[in-house]
Structures are given as structure tokens and as C-alpha cells.
Amino acid sequence: MSDPKSPGPRLSKAITAIRVGEQEYPLLDIRSTGDLILDVSFKNTTECTKSIPKDALRELRSKKLPIPSPRIFYRVRLETLKKHSEYFRTLLTPPFAEGVLVKESLLRLSKLNQNPTEVEAEQLPRVRIVDDDTATKTIGREMIFGDLLQVLHGASPLTTPFTTHCLTVLVIMADRFSLLPFLTRHFQKNLLSHKYQISQDKNGEETLRQKVLIQFHTDHGVRFAAATKELILRGSFRWGGNYDMSGESECAYRRTCVLRTIASIQSQFLAIYSSSWDRQCKLGYDSSAACDSFQLGEMVKFLTKKGLLSLIPFQSVSPEDSEYIWPEAYSGDVDYLINMLRQCPSYQIDHNHGRCGLRTKLLPALDFIKSCIDSGLGIRLTASKNGPVFDSWIPPPAPKQPFYVADEKGEDVDIAGGTHKEFQFALVRPKMVWGTGNNSNVERSAKGLFTAERWDWITEPESSGKSGIGVRPL
Template identity: 25%
Template sequence: MGSEYQFEYPEVEEGAPLLPDLDQSDAPYKVILKTGNIVVEYLGSDSDREVGGSVQTQTQAAVRNRRWRVSSEELMRNSPYFGALLDPEKFREGRQFLQRKMMVHRGGLTSEPGNSNGHAFDDEQSPPPFTPDPEVKYLPVIALPSQHFSAKLGVDAIELFLEILCFRSFDEELKAQFNAKLKVLPVSLIARLLELADAFNSPLVVRDTLKRAGYAFGKGKFTPSKFDPSLLKLSEDRIRQTIFVARILNEPVIFQVMTHALLVMGSKAWVNGVERPDCPVFPWRYLSNGIEEELYFRRQCVLNTITDLQAYFLRAYGGLEDPDPKPRPPAPGKPSLSVPLTTLQPRLFQCRYAYGNSSACDAFHLGQMTRFFSLRTKTIFLGSTLIDPDFALDPSDDDSDDEPDHFDSDPHSQHPPTDITAILAALKQCPDYQIDPNHIGCGVRRRFTPPLDCIERFVGDGRGLLGVDILSWPSISSTTTTTTSNNTSNDINIPIPNNRTPTSWTNRTLPRAHIIDIRFSRINAIPLLSRGTSTSRNTTTSTTPRLSPSQEENARLLFTAKKRNWEA
């Protein structure tokens, strides 16, 4: 091209078969690789293009942001999808690409309008989007199939994916700059990138590139490798995306910490239990391989333990007997004494002083506890067992707001906090009530706080003790990925036997505490431990107090115990 020749490329539209070979500032596409011999174009879905207008009305900048100059050799080498797509012996796109490539090398382009094969257009055919100039080199264009992946993955993920595929052709300076940029990219973009790479059957090259760059899971102030209450300030989507990325990149520490954070924070999808989505969702919205169900089960175990602690003190101050009393095993070497059971057990007052109003003292604290748990922390619900929740005085007016409050028996109407750390913090604010100055210390606070500290020690541990250990979990290969109508991947869970999930809390082959003793905010002993087996017939018990050296195991024993002695 002569120095005096000034070429002004015409207004080109989407779907152009050939584009001029120009510099970055003048080209109607983004240049990822200056030596690239092909332009990849993303047309987008119909609904996606409606946002920016029709093909004819979109601005040149919008069209340019959907085109990238890359190397066809790098695409075919690093992506099995492009290796098959650009193969002229397999697909029509490959044959068209070969024809256009041969036209460019042989100079088969003329100034006469023609179709993609270089022949003149018939009257019934539409004219080309632009007229080739004989003094300008051109690059063939291939369009990404818009129905192969979800448009919600974004154009930025497509551009980053193409940059990774062409990484080997970068010079050393450009490689260093790209690695520095890749290391601190947002987790949301990397999650979409990994999903896009899976759609194009190229997860390995993307994973290796992220590992080589030392991906740091964004550049925020939150450290995903250590649990901290500040992690709970992140959105649920951000936490789930971090779990998804950590699983693909094989980062077990981050995976365990972030699954712990999701368990503690709770999920909007767990309000009515774990339900498989009816419509296709991204893989981080529903964790596969039974992990979603496992996190929900563990969370319910923790909440059940907190409920059991509240019920213990309500029964104690209310003078109610344990609904499921179990005798403690005799100490080794001591014979068990046969004590006849009576129908009436003497009531043990919780009042610390043997005054005549000890019964009134207990009743006072029972009322204060009930008020605090139901109104302040909203962790218990007071309702009636006599009322049908579907009953209405006026069946013809189901939306009436004139119904009395006592007919509202929905336990979710009070909206208790979902964050377990917030629940524990609220419970620890229980005031130290007293019925009169002569009953100082008779309240529940001094006895209630140490067990809460024991629970909080496991919930707030920086190692994420309640999270899932991905190294001992079944491989991700045990799931099958399908492509749905809108091309968002959807994992199909395959039932996983218990013997393949050795760390699952639902695994019946693991030992389980029948009785566990808590004293001074710590687990003191496990006097009755079941030996886990696959069948209940072979279940044996151990009466030797034993604590596991693993804090993860102690957490499982505490939160799955059948009975807890809170003041052993």
C-alpha cells in the first residue's frame, strides 16, 4: 500500500464475510493478535441484539466490540471445538473459511461486488456489505454460533477466552502484561469465562492459564483462604462463583472456606429446602455432586443444635422433663445400681437460693426467656396446635387483613435472621434479669453464654470447619452436563453412595455421638459413641470418652449428636 494512499473503510455490518486488514485504531474489530489471520465475530442472540438496536442501526463501535482478530492456528491448537469447526472436512464453516483464506492468498478479490466465493451475485442475492478494494488486504470472518452458549456470559468473557487461546503467540512483554491483568480479574468474570470454556470444550487451557498466572480471586480486601465475618458481606452470587472457580482450579482451602461461608450465611434458595431448579441455571447457582444438599443439611444441623440449646433451658426453667431421657453409662469398674422409676420426679428449681419464692423466680426467668427468644432474637415461634393454618373465618375473602394475630401461624412471618453468626450474637445479648435484688445470678445468661461460645468456636473458626473438603468428595466427573434450549449448562446429579462420600455428615458409616458432654464452652467428653456401620444391626457403642484430634470431626460429632448434655 503506497504512503499517499488513504483508505477509508466503508460502513460494514455484522455478518461481513471479509474485513480489511488495518491497524488497531482504524480496524472495524479489536486486535488481539497483530499477526492474526482471521476475525471472530459474535452476532449474539436476537434478544441480545434488540437491546442495542437492529443490525442496521447499531453503531460501528458496538459492532467493533463484537469482533476480534486472532490466529486460526492457535484456535485450532488450543480448542478442540475450533479444531473441529475450522476443519474443512467436517463442517461447512471450515470449508467456507478455507475458501476465503485461499481467495485472500491468491488475490481473488476484485472491486466488482461478489459473494463469499468471489463470484458475482445473482439478482436474487443480496449485495455484499461492502465493496472490496483491490489495494487492501482482507481477513476472513467466522461467526460464533449464538445458540451454543448463553448470551448472559457476556462479550467480555468471549474476548478474554480468545486472548487465552492466543496467549502462546504473544511476545514476552505482552505475556507479562496479560498475566498481571488476569491475576486480579473479578471472580464473576472468571466464573463466566470457565463456563464459556466448558461450552467450547476448552476447560484445560483456561485452567492452566489461570494457574500459571496465579489467579488471586480478585483484588478486593476479602481473603478467600481464611474465614472472617467480613466474607458474609459479599453477595451470595459472589460466594457461589468463588466456590465454582475454586473447584475448577483445585483450590481445596478456598473451596472449604467459601462453602463454610455459604453455610453460615444461608441461601435464598434454601427457604423451603433444597429444590432442583426447574429452568436451566449456571453451575454456581446450584452446586452439583450433592454439595448443595450437603451444605443445606449441615446448616440445618447447626440450627438444630442452637434450637436444642434453647429448648434445654426452657425445659429446665419450666420444670419440664427431658422428652427423651437416656441414662448415662456407668463409669468403668463401677456396678450399675437398679433404681426404680417413679411417675413423679421431684422438681429441681433453677433458682440459686432456697427462698420461698424460688418457684416464682423460675417462672419469672421462663417468661423473660420466652419473650427474649420470640421477640428479640425471633428464634422461637409461639403458636397453637389447635388451629388449622389453612382455616379462615371468611372463606370468600382470603386476602382480608382483619384476621386476628393469633390466627397467623406462619413461622416465617417473623423473618428471623439467616446469618448464623448474627443469630449467635443476638442470643448472647440475653440480659441478666432478676426478680428482686435477693436473686442475683439466678438468670440464664451465666449458664447460656458458655454453650453459645462452644458453638461459635466452630462456626467462626478461620479454617472453615463446617465447609466441604473437596479432596475427599467424589470427582466432578461423576456428573453429566447437558445443554438446554438456552445453552446454559445444567448438571444432572448422579446418586452417590455413602461409601464414596467419607466426609459427608449424612454418611451412616461414620461414628456418631449418642451423648456428648459440653462443659465450660468446650466439648468435654463423648461418653456414648456409636460405631458407624452400613447397617443398623451391626451398630456397636463405645463408653470410653474420646475426642477426635480433628476439629472438623469434633464439629460433626457436636452438630449431629442425638443428645447433648449442655451443663455436664
């Protein structure tokens, strides 16, 4: 802002200047009767990738101008800052140097019989604050900081329109200066009514990530869970295969769990129809091996056409072979994947075989998976003395050494590594636990399904002893 030719954002409230040495800097009266000056330097670097207004950075680059680092003075009320912010309450109170300076300056004015709310800005105590761009990488943050102070002093924000990115910067700044509780209360209407324009390109993913961040800081309930569910279903090219205990890794891991669960349906039925041990055609005396072969062929054709199955030749091929195209993992939207699988036709070899194909087995499984996605996929936060926490799906590293014993089938089982879980669809009843309205049961039900090691999607008539969600140790 010190360079009058720079295309930096405009502050729409009347600004006067304050002189420091030979240089004049903008002075913004948040309160014309304020008794304190905040001297804020917004340090920007070439790492800035965003700007407020949106086209300011593009204009700077087109004119090959340096990224400005504005220094702005804000006239504010001392007691207002201390009342609503732990950060300012600590900073502006002795024994901190800033607190000592403020106390001495106000005492000096009092001895001169001068009212701090009436004197010129140059006579008021000044507190220096440096704000860097590491968190938001945005130039124009001075506008949002001014909005934050406006709201704090009971006025409306000056920035229009208030975009998703502006809201993100506002929340990050409020978090830094310990103003989130106040901001959440007094900005609640804006937070609830804000519309997130989420497209299918990279900009859409960035907007979705900003939505998750905003909800994390302002709403630890259903809106944050819904935002994380949306990110999990969409996926991200940033995600790799190494998972730590952060929220980012948690979302990536939950997506992997969901895709493995969905893939297990087609894997199981492809294996069953490929086997001659158990015939799937259920027409009694008319059951036919030809019907099973027909269904297997149609199943393979459908899944291959949809890009959900790849047939690999038996010969070994080097991964470095540039002529060979290896199949890629599904990276699209999970809802789209489920809807694509729902398009499976009701194949039949003749009119007597109306319920022998994949469709009758696939749709109930997909309906069940979708209900678990809707009820328990998003991250649900709970309060703790150390901040919000969540029940992670990522398994902790196993500290124990493996210890194998033979089971009843003579197979080696690692009893030190914990029990493996298998999900059995036949054990799932229509009145699932999420019908009770218990959120903890909702979370456990989805987690039990999606974190199983094996899935059995064969449905058989329930016996009187079968109950529960259908997850049991192997």
C-alpha cells in the first residue's frame, strides 16, 4: 500500500494517513474514538497464489510489478480487543512489552488531561503486528483484517462480494487472533447462508477444501461432517498412499476403504460365477450351468465397458514397458461410481431366468453402502480438553511381533496381530442401528462396514440367531 501505483485492493471506508519518519501510511478508523493504534504489516512474497480482489494478482504479474507488502494503521478500542480476544488480552497487558507500552502511553495522556478518544491518532499508543502469508498465500489480507475489526466493533464487513476465499481468510485470521468464538456467533447468518460454488475442476476442489476448513473452525457438528464426506466422495490428486493421523490422511484413507468395499461386490460375484462349485441359477430343477456362464459373460462385458474391470494377459510384462497400458485405479466421484453400477441391466438367458443375474444382487448391496455413506462417512468431531478429536479409521501400527498358530483348518493364523473382520450382508437386518438416531452408532456402523478385511455379499434367509450389523471377526 506504500506504493500508490500498485493495484492493491481498495478499502471502502475513508482513510487518512499517518506519518512514520519520512513515510506516510494509510490510517483506517475502525472507531474514530478509538484509544489504540494497531500498526500491522502484511508481509507478502512471491509464494502468493491468490489475491483479494480476485484479479489483483493477475494485474501485478501482467505489469511485472513486485508483490506489495502493505503497512496499515487501524484505530481501535483497547477494551473491545481485550474483551473478545485472548490473544489481544494477553498481548496488551503487562508484563508483555506491548502491554507496558500501552499502559504508559495512556497514563501519560491522562497526566496531560487529554482524553485518548479525542486526540489525534499520532498521539495514541501503537502496537506493531506482523502478518505473513504462509497460511493463506493471499495478497489483500488487509481488507479482511479490517473486516474482522469492523465486526469486532459491532459494524458490518466492508468487503463485497464476500467470496468463499474471503471467508476462508477471515476464519484463518480469526483463529490466529483468538477471535473464532466471537466471529462464529456474530457471523453465523453469513456462515449458514453462504453458497459454495463447487465445480468439477481444480478450482472446485479448492473451494471444497476451503469449505472443509471453514466448517472445521466454525462448526464441529453436522456441517463439518457433511463437508468432509463431500471431499471423501470427490477425492483428490494430492492424496498418496501414506497415511498419518491428520484430517487430510483420514479423508484419503476413508475414500480408499469405501472403494475397496464397493470393489468387493463385483470381485465376489465374478469369482462365484466363474466357479463350477456352487451354481447361482436358482430355478430348482431348471437350474442351468448355461445360465451361470451367460451371466458371467454379460457381467464381464458390462464391467469392462464401464471401465471397472481390466482383463490382463497371462504373460509377464515389465512395468517399464512403454507399450503396455496398466489399468488405473478409479479416481472419480464415488456417487457417480455407484450410479454407474446401478445401470447394470437385468440380463436373462430366457424368460424363465428373470432373477439370476448380477443386478438383483448388486442393487441391495449398493443401497446398503449408500446408506452407510450418507449416515457415517464424514468425520464427526467430539470435544476434548485438547481440542476437537475424531474416531480415526486408520489402524495404529502393530507393536507386537507376529505369533502364528494353526487354526481348526490347519492354516497359520497370527494371533498377535489382532482379529480380522469380515462383513456378512446376510446378517444385516432392515432395521439398522442408524434408525435409532444415535450418532455414535451411525459412526460405528459405517466404520464397521468400510474397514472390514473381507466382505460377503451373499444374502440368505436369516435364522433366529443372526443379528447385528454383520461384522464379525474371522
